[in-house]
């Protein structure tokens with residue numbers, strides 16, 4: 001029986017369009033996934049190497065728990081499908097988004113030695129449900145292993161909650177959440193926080209020389 005995933009397809013296609021409007025898919029980068037079924041696990045993932053700014057009937061394909069296509073197709077699942085597998089295998093998240101932006105790359109390099117970046121006393125950490133005065137948000141930074149199974153293994157060590165984010169050094173960010181809306185909210189909040197920190201550091205540096 002052919003599975004029905006029209007709703008999830010449209011939800012992911014709409015998210016893809018919104019992220020494309022932000023120009024977050026430079027040079028075919030980025031990949032997105034949305035869960036279709038829990039048991040056995042299946043999810044839609046972007047086809048590899050496509051211009052994600054275009055909306056076509058070949059944007060996504062259905063894969064199983066190990067990232068292999070469920071239906072006959074000539075499409076190739078995203079090169080980073082194994083990272084999406086980790087998210088759906090290890091959490092109850094419904095959606096996982098990966099984008100490359102200049103800000104997330106710069107932050108991942110600036111804080112590479114610390115292997116994490118922390119935000120505190122910043123209104124937007126509330127997007128993460130962090131409403132307390134003393135709350136802080138820490139995002140891990142992992143090495144960008146070219147060998148995807150190795151990258152996925154390292155990434156998987158940080159998938160301990162149903163929502164989260166991991167920066168991949170000089171590569172991009174992967175964010176996951178309960179559903180498409182939540183994952184996109186976290187992704188946007190991250191980008192705001194990254195741009196803020198970069199601007200602040202630049203401004204402080206300029207002040208030093210004045």
Ligand SMILES: CSC[C@@H](O)[C@@H](O)C(=O)COP(=O)(O)O
Pocket residue numbers: 027028029030031046047048049050077078079080098
């Ligand atoms: C040319 S972008 C680099 C890619 O290797 C990868 O990091 C990426 O985000 C997109 O790969 P894809 O296989 O299209 O999902």
Ligand SMILES: [Zn+2]
Pocket residue numbers: 029030031080098099100171172
């Ligand atoms: Zn990538």
